Amino acid sequence: MSTAAPAFSLLVVDDEPDLRTLYELTLLREGYELDTAGSVEDGLARLKARRYSAVITDMRLPDGSGLDILRWLEQQGRQEKTLVITAYGSAENAVEALKAGAYDYLTKPVDLRQFRMVVASALGRMPASLPSVVPSQLPSEAATQEPTLPTPRAPAPLPRKAAPSAQALADTRAATALDRLVGDSLAMQQVRALIEKVARSMAPVLLHGESGTGKELVARAIHDVSARSAQPFIAVNCGAIPEQLLEAEFFGYRKGAFTGASEDREGFFQAANGGTLFLDEIGDLPLAMQSKLLRALQERSVRPVGAVVEAPVNVRLLSATHKDLALEVGAGRFRQDLYYRLNVIQIRVPPLRERIEDLRPISERVLTRIAQDAGVTPVPVLTAAALAQLARYAFPGNVRELENLLHRALALSGGERIDADDLGLPESLLDDAEFTPSELGGLPGEANTVVAPGGAEQPLPSDLAAYLDEVERGILIRALEQHRNNRTAAGASMGLSLRQMRYRMARLHITVGESDGSEGL
Numbered sequence: 001m002s003t004a005a006p007a008f009s010l011l012v013v014d015d016e017p018d019l020r021t022l023y024e025l026t027l028l029r030e031g032y033e034l035d036t037a038g039s040v041e042d043g044l045a046r047l048k049a050r051r052y053s054a055v056i057t058d059m060r061l062p063d064g065s066g067l068d069i070l071r072w073l074e075q076q077g078r079q080e081k082t083l084v085i086t087a088y089g090s091a092e093n094a095v096e097a098l099k100a101g102a103y104d105y106l107t108k109p110v111d112l113r114q115f116r117m118v119v120a121s122a123l124g125r126m127p128a129s130l131p132s133v134v135p136s137q138l139p140s141e142a143a144t145q146e147p148t149l150p151t152p153r154a155p156a157p158l159p160r161k162a163a164p165s166a167q168a169l170a171d172t173r174a175a176t177a178l179d180r181l182v183g184d185s186l187a188m189q190q191v192r193a194l195i196e197k198v199a200r201s202m203a204p205v206l207l208h209g210e211s212g213t214g215k216e217l218v219a220r221a222i223h224d225v226s227a228r229s230a231q232p233f234i235a236v237n238c239g240a241i242p243e244q245l246l247e248a249e250f251f252g253y254r255k256g257a258f259t260g261a262s263e264d265r266e267g268f269f270q271a272a273n274g275g276t277l278f279l280d281e282i283g284d285l286p287l288a289m290q291s292k293l294l295r296a297l298q299e300r301s302v303r304p305v306g307a308v309v310e311a312p313v314n315v316r317l318l319s320a321t322h323k324d325l326a327l328e329v330g331a332g333r334f335r336q337d338l339y340y341r342l343n344v345i346q347i348r349v350p351p352l353r354e355r356i357e358d359l360r361p362i363s364e365r366v367l368t369r370i371a372q373d374a375g376v377t378p379v380p381v382l383t384a385a386a387l388a389q390l391a392r393y394a395f396p397g398n399v400r401e402l403e404n405l406l407h408r409a410l411a412l413s414g415g416e417r418i419d420a421d422d423l424g425l426p427e428s429l430l431d432d433a434e435f436t437p438s439e440l441g442g443l444p445g446e447a448n449t450v451v452a453p454g455g456a457e458q459p460l461p462s463d464l465a466a467y468l469d470e471v472e473r474g475i476l477i478r479a480l481e482q483h484r485n486n487r488t489a490a491g492a493s494m495g496l497s498l499r500q501m502r503y504r505m506a507r508l509h510i511t512v513g514e515s516d517g518s519e520g521l
């Protein structure tokens with residue numbers, strides 16, 4: 001049987017010949033095609049001559065740094081995944097490398113088991129699960145072994161067995177994840193761009209934002225866009241787990257480890273192996289657990305409660321908090337070293353009130369979803385007046401609160417449209433600010449339309465006159481609100497005389513409480 005041609009080509013840059021040989025032997029055995037270089041200059045010359053699947057570079061090189069190679073690749077828009085090897089204990093270097101776009105880093109002395117794992121992971125050929133006990137080989141031992149002729153073999157089977165269809169599936173997942181994140185405000189565009197960027201690496205990401213802004217959705221999008229999308233995404237709310245159970249929940253336990261442990265159980269880390277672990281409300285972790293988490297991240301292995309040996313894990317960590325973690329560090333409630341590790345890249349998910357133009361598209365999407373879930377057809381439309389009222393509310397609970405509010409409004413309205421009254425928002429909670437339809441995510445020229453979930457796909461109105469009346473009613477109410485119920489001023493702002501204004505208000509049964517003093521003119 002012939003050996004499959006190597007599917008992946010690698011460039012290894014290191015100035016120490018012994019280490020180069022060690023990496024070379026290890027990688028050739030995995031079936032990769034390989035080139036080596038001993039300096040930045042040498043490495044760049046090779047990169048200029050051809051493309052590779054991945055580049056593995058030492059951080060410290062005689063004529064510069066591994067970062068020079070990373071930056072060159074970034075400038076050239078090259079697609080090679082990069083792995084950086086840093087000196088032991090130099091967390092700053094590792095963080096710097098991840099920020100510069102490295103996929104992952106390894107610390108010297110390099111553990112060869114971890115080395116193979118990280119390279120495989122960078123190339124998207126992570127095995128679905130890892131053996132729990134892997135014979136470890138120290139670099140020093142291996143380097144002194146008789147160099148035997150490497151026997152190239154085919155790379156381990158890829159997790160995606162039926163390549164085309166699995167790839168198609170991965171593409172669909174990616175589209176779905178980002179698609180669920182509705183909103184085209186500048187802030188959301190930036191969040192989306194960051195998702196695409198960070199999904200390519202293993203860098204830890206800290207999501208920061210108020211409750212209900214969509215941090216978990218962003219985390220899922222990062223996972224779904226990443227090469228790990230076919231592996232598990234495990235979301236954990238750190239604040240919801242009793243302190244005495246944290247260790248067992250995170251790292252698992254062995255049968256008999258404590259009363260009630262009647263069988264072995266996996267923890268979150270093992271469950272997320274090969275995939276992504278999302279730790280929500282990380283700021284709620286007690287200090288003792290923070291230390292254990294830090295150790296697991298540094299060692300890339302975990303020890304279940306009651307177990308003797310540690311088991312390696314390959315997990316991408318994403319975390320989220322609504323707290324100001326820097327302040328928590330200052331107050332001594334959060335470990336600085338852990339904060340430093342988690343916060344390599346920060347994504348701020350802004351509150352809904354700061355991206356008011358997203359209100360309309362998000363409301364449409366949410367309304368469509370909850371109406372479909374409830375079997376309500378057709379999906380009720382949100383009137384312009386209702387949307388204008390939503391825009392005046394601060395939404396302390398953000399998108400989650402909007403969802404709840406629309407749920408309730410859907411139940412209360414019972415009809416084909418949801419109007420301002422159905423929202424149940426008391427005037428005392430509303431802001432004075434007014435927004436134009438385009439500020440609320442409408443297109444210029446849509447000023448007089450009723451906001452309809454589904455946009456252009458919405459069925460035509462069955463009663464055009466009633467539909468247009470509704471539009472007109474919403475506009476007149478808004479104009480009156482803007483001008484403190486002064487009918488003359490409200491009418492004038494839209495090119496209507498007081499007489500025309502009164503006529504329209506009477507026809508549409510709009511009453512306002514105050515006289516503007518110009519009646520009868």
Ligand SMILES: Nc1ncnc2c1ncn2[C@@H]1O[C@H](COP(=O)(O)OP(=O)(O)OP(=O)(O)O)[C@@H](O)[C@H]1O
Pocket residue numbers: 180181182183209210211212213214215216217218280322362365399400403
């Ligand atoms: N941009 C968005 N488009 C559509 N739905 C969204 C958006 N952002 C959030 N949601 C929805 O709002 C709800 C709350 O989002 P999510 O749970 O991600 O928020 P969170 O910031 O993680 O909240 P918490 O901090 O309370 O855990 C979810 O149902 C989510 O699907």
